[in-house]
Each structure stands twice: as C-alpha cells, then as structure tokens.
Amino acid sequence: MNIRTISIIRRIEKHLKNARELTKKDLSDYLVFNSLAMEGFQVVNSIIDLGEVIVTEKRLGFPSKYREIFEFLYRAKIINKEALNGIKRLIFLRNLISHEYYTIKTKELEEMVRLLQYVDEFISNAKKLKK
Numbered sequence: 001m002n003i004r005t006i007s008i009i010r011r012i013e014k015h016l017k018n019a020r021e022l023t024k025k026d027l028s029d030y031l032v033f034n035s036l037a038m039e040g041f042q043v044v045n046s047i048i049d050l051g052e053v054i055v056t057e058k059r060l061g062f063p064s065k066y067r068e069i070f071e072f073l074y075r076a077k078i079i080n081k082e083a084l085n086g087i088k089r090l091i092f093l094r095n096l097i098s099h100e101y102y103t104i105k106t107k108e109l110e111e112m113v114r115l116l117q118y119v120d121e122f123i124s125n126a127k128k129l130k131k
Contacts, residue, residue, distance in 0.1 A: 001127070001129075005050065005053055005054075005126070008046055008049050008050045008053065009126065011042075012043055012047060012050065012119065012123060013123070015039050015040075015046060016116060016120070018035075019036060019039035019040055019043060019113060019116060020113075020116075022035055022036040023036065023113050027109065027110075033109065036109060036113070037097050037104055038097075040090075040093070040094070040097070040116070041094055041097045043090075043116060044090050044091060044093075045094070047087065047090075047119055047122060048066050048069060048091070050122070050123075050126060051069035051070055051073055051122075052069055054073065054078065055072050055073065058129075060075070060076050066091050067088045067091055070083075070087045070091075071084065078122075078126070078129070079118075079121065079122055079125060080121075082118070083121050086117070086118035087115075087118050089115055090112060090115050090116075090118070090119075093108055093109075093111065
C-alpha cells in the first residue's frame with residue numbers, strides 16, 4: 001500500500017471515529033448536528049478519493065461520476081452489491097450537504113450514519129489489496 005492510500009485510510013478512520021462519537025450526543029443541538037453532517041461529508045469525500053486511487057492503480061476504467069467509481073469496484077469484486085448500494089446512497093446524501101439543494105434533515109443524517117457501516121467494509125477490503 002502506498003503512502004497516499006495509507007493517508008486517505010487514516011483520514012477516513014479519523015472522520016468515522018468523530019462521526020460515531022457525535023452520534024452519542026444530542027442531534028437537536030445545532031453545533032452537534034452540523035458537526036456530524038460535516039464529518040459524514042468528509043468520510044464520503046475521502047472514500048471517493050480512496051476509490052479513485054484504487055480504480056487508477058487497478059486500471060478498472062475511467063469513471064465520469066462518483067458513483068461509477070464504486071460500480072467499477074463492485075465489478076472488480078472489491079465491494080459487494082449491498083456496499084455498492086449503501087455507498088451510492090452516501091454519495092447522494094453527501095451531495096445534499098455539498099450543494100445545499102435543501103437543508104439536510106435529521107432522519108437523513110441518521111441514515112448517513114447507519115450507512116457508514118459500508119465504509120468499514122470498504123476500508124477492510126482496501127487494506128487487503130495489493131498493487
């Protein structure tokens with residue numbers, strides 16, 4: 001595993017840890033809610049980075065959209081179908097936060113936190129990969 005991959009995985013793990021700690025707090029608190037949204041946002045941005053690195057290193061294709069990165073990873077059997085669908089939904093929720101189409105709601109943020117379980121699986125599989 002190269003230094004960039006290790007750095008991205010560490011960043012993901014840091015944001016996952018922070019997100020999970022924030023879920024123990026009161027989401028009705030403005031600062032807690034927004035902090036959790038940003039930690040989730042950072043997790044998804046970082047798994048996109050990691051996915052891009054793997055797709056490039058493994059020469060899996062040329063994705064034009066974020067979700068396509070994970071479709072390539074699914075076809076290469078790096079993630080399973082359930083993880084693919086969970087990560088696609090995480091990307092959708094990340095886009096809600098990023099582009100501010102509207103204010104993300106508590107139920108969507110709670111869903112984002114539940115879907116983070118697929119990130120753990122992705123990281124585990126990424127650590128097992130060899131160039």
